[in-house]
Amino acid sequence: MEYIKDFAWTPGITVADFVQKLGVVGFQSIELKRASELIVKMKKNNARTFLTFTSNMVTSGLRGFFAQTIKEGLADVIVTTAGGIEEDIMKAKGENFLIGRFETDDIELHEKGLNRVGNLFIKNESYMNFEDLIRPLLDVLYAKQKRWAVSELLREIGLTLQDEHSILYQAAKHKVPIFCPAITDGALGFHLYLFQQTHPDFIVDVVKDFGNILFATSHDEKKAVISLGGSISKHHAILATLLNGGAEFALYMTTAQKTSGSMSGATTNEAKSWGKVKDDSDVCTVIGDVTIMFPLAMIGAMEVLASEGLLGRSQKNTPQERLQDKENPKS
Amino acid sequence: MEYIKDFAWTPGITVADFVQKLGVVGFQSIELKRASELIVKMKKNNARTFLTFTSNMVTSGLRGFFAQTIKEGLADVIVTTAGGIEEDIMKAKGENFLIGRFETDDIELHEKGLNRVGNLFIKNESYMNFEDLIRPLLDVLYAKQKRWAVSELLREIGLTLQDEHSILYQAAKHKVPIFCPAITDGALGFHLYLFQQTHPDFIVDVVKDFGNILFATSHDEKKAVISLGGSISKHHAILATLLNGGAEFALYMTTAQKTSGSMSGATTNEAKSWGKVKDDSDVCTVIGDVTIMFPLAMIGAMEVLASEGLLGRSQKNTPQERLQDKENPKS
Amino acid sequence: MEYIKDFAWTPGITVADFVQKLGVVGFQSIELKRASELIVKMKKNNARTFLTFTSNMVTSGLRGFFAQTIKEGLADVIVTTAGGIEEDIMKAKGENFLIGRFETDDIELHEKGLNRVGNLFIKNESYMNFEDLIRPLLDVLYAKQKRWAVSELLREIGLTLQDEHSILYQAAKHKVPIFCPAITDGALGFHLYLFQQTHPDFIVDVVKDFGNILFATSHDEKKAVISLGGSISKHHAILATLLNGGAEFALYMTTAQKTSGSMSGATTNEAKSWGKVKDDSDVCTVIGDVTIMFPLAMIGAMEVLASEGLLGRSQKNTPQERLQDKENPKS
């Protein structure tokens, strides 16, 4: 067993060095270092990695970092919620969100047309601008086809965005599918509904998309899950890996605790009972705010991988192409 | 302002009396009493009440209590997740879940075919039995129509269940719609997918259901939200009331805290900034495990309402009927 | 293994019946029922029971319930903090604390002379009145002797209080020692300091009191710990039982989680590694707000014990008398 070491600051210390040193400090700092090593392991094992996050993380500046994570080949499948999709699009189109306080008077905010998400504020006009841009997009999509699986629809939208920091753009560019099992749970749902009122044969096919996430990985390959926060995003990713035989690697980061029996607080150990992660898999649960914990662990991993020339991605990998490849192997 | 009073046990104390006394004890006990009073107020104001919960609460014995809450006219619209739907059906069909320990060895559980949800266990065979019963049900539904809004599909299933303790059964019987914006996020999603493989024109129309939840209430009537736990269920209900002008009453019960900026931890105050609840509305946030907090607050309210002859429900109220009524008022 | 049962309200349900039914609901409700049974077991085993709590619980109306718990023979040794002592005395002398809101503007409160403890308020004048009454008390104590162990000093104060709802009074009356390892950490500390300035030979002997808590129990008898919240109170009680061979029974109730490695969040399992509780002991950790959880579990136990005629206390038991008895056994 390893010993705890007294931590000391050295001028100019890098994040990579800091994460290394945290590994022998104590409590969640130890788990954070383990998380960082686990991400390196996922990549070195060429595991198909599911990254899940909730919409508030897209409200935050993690959005650009998720885009970078995709670009650097550290996330192969994305699962998120409707809010995450909407806000990525808003930001790609130039909307800016504000930094505020948790304690701001909410009635005053409402009068100013500001909507609070913790200590961040979103303007009403950002939602109005979203409305203006989503309608013509739906016209274009509808002209192409009437029935859309969610991930295919998101890919089409992503291709239009042209923003290096956009999750949808980087995902589309790198053929990383984005799943959103509750696509109607947001402003987007309202606009889809209005569109369908005048185009009754417009269908968002969530059932078909279940097939897409099922074939987004396979029994044969190693699988990994990085779940940030809880929610349906987390559950959907582990369900998809479970149906493919379970993940080899699982990293959960959350502020929720297991004591209420919720999915948000469920640990990587609990997942073993379900076969959600394989019994002998490498797992890690880090308790803490994702806006700090995730960049620390991921930067720690990126620096190691960069130093070994292992960053970046190459493979083509939409679920459809993967399915095609399987059916017509290019011997 | 009121004073704190020393609490003392009296032999045979009832829950109703206990909840009253908690109101002058301190911390969350005070909020719990406020929650109980708020539920009474929702009912006396004839507010259209959205009740939301996560699937783990259906895993627990709260399931029967939710059914009773519907029956007694204290919930008019339900929002939950796929797991909540599946497990209600399993239990209606005789499956039993086990009581265990949070600390049980998860690898041993996996070997025994037990899946852990906190300190509860679900047998693998319960999922297999679910498979056996859902397939013929889908055949019947498909024979009726090819394209289903989620809440309409759940109503059809509910009508078949014949279990007083079933949420779906009581909801169907009392024309309380159940919304599940992420219906594919569970075993149910897998079975829907398999069914669609052989019946390509089978459509689960989530977009149409957005209209149903929109018309499940209206600008004209008072609205209330009782959200247990976080997740998309919570978000979807407050979104629906927001689009109808905001709720007059909002009660959140959760173990999540607002400090991470998550939807699960968002307080009733934060909702004011969004117009999710009206600025002058009655709101209450109770922090604690829902399996204890919700029955306490609800029983406190039920006893008050029962003593005044206000329990029970009468009105017919599927969204479709409500819409019809609006279009063809029976002057 | 036992099965989960659907919970249902029955009109007039008692707390005792409610706690029984919670035992098959799920998550913390199950742990709460276990807690209630564990308290019954402590009493039936005639275990010497340490009850610890933090000062905010004395701010709340739990104060009267702690006094009743002592009176009914369910707590034999008390450990708390200086605030708990002060506020018990204030209330015994007629001070009343107010019920407020967590969100009240703190600067306004300060201007009004109100000090906030969560959603409770204490008036500045309560502290001033405390000052007026503690000075003459110190004169009386000093006249008796110059050097006081803390628990002996608290016993003397308790004897003067004449309030049935007072913890210090009931403890003194029933020879239940109260330990307060950080007696100077409050307004009391300030007044002790001022008194010592004019009476330099006045000594509060915390080292001697370590002996008192050591002899407040023994290796030979069964021991139990009920710890509400964290803090030094919790640590001191488990330290005292550890030095006497470890407790047979341990019940922790707290909102803190184990993931930060803090004493507040340390579970009853962790205590086993220290020999703080014996390896084969009965232990239970309940996560939740103590103002609700403790009365529920304790009332559940009180009703069972009352029905079997096991409530109430008889034995004399100051640590000094116990020591004396040991040195001069009668017969």
Next chain:
Amino acid sequence: MEYIKDFAWTPGITVADFVQKLGVVGFQSIELKRASELIVKMKKNNARTFLTFTSNMVTSGLRGFFAQTIKEGLADVIVTTAGGIEEDIMKAKGENFLIGRFETDDIELHEKGLNRVGNLFIKNESYMNFEDLIRPLLDVLYAKQKRWAVSELLREIGLTLQDEHSILYQAAKHKVPIFCPAITDGALGFHLYLFQQTHPDFIVDVVKDFGNILFATSHDEKKAVISLGGSISKHHAILATLLNGGAEFALYMTTAQKTSGSMSGATTNEAKSWGKVKDDSDVCTVIGDVTIMFPLAMIGAMEVLASEGLLGRSQKNTPQERLQDKENPKS
């Protein structure tokens, strides 16, 4: 108001740069940046800074960082618990603590003589070695004088330790007083008790030490509190600043939440109602594991201060000397 910015990793990013960028990410990352700036402000205002921490942080490798914080002039008064004192001494004398897992079987650990603190382990023999070294130390102290205020006793011990990473050593060397209001709550309490059994006139005078902490600062100077975790340490420091007119600056870092009304979870806002911090003071509460949050915020501050030549300390400052200076000003 400021806007959120997309975060992106740049190779070799330093901790200082990372903390800057976190300031526009979201949620706790924003609070962390504010914390870092607040520490800089404390130093630039030449505020007398109280640093408080719980014993588990001394179990961790933060211990060396606390010593460095003292050495660099960023902490002028320390408040901690008995465990923090003991473990600093043990480590100074060569004991090493182990890194483990939160989930390790506690009964197995007990059999191996390992005591668990979260995911850290302390060997039984470390406690035995502590016993061997504390006895002769007490002989030396007793030879000097019979009656000791706690902080004076800790200073004497600190002078003997000769370990750059020791909190007691750096504090003694730099005349930073260490207060420990519950000095008997640990193994140290037991050894003090045994010593007093054979040396009845040996007194640990906690009342006198209240005067020392009172005079550790004054109404005239600016005051700051950095509280890590909760407990009596936190309360004692804010009490001392309150009695000197309140602190200008307050930074709390904790995993506890305000909703239970506990001291551990009390926010810097609550402190305003008490006059614990002045109404116009700069305050910040960061929710998260201190082993990660504190080094991040403090390193961010250290780098800024170093770049401006403001690190390091000069003034002499034992409470006694400060009192003397006040009485005999060197005009």
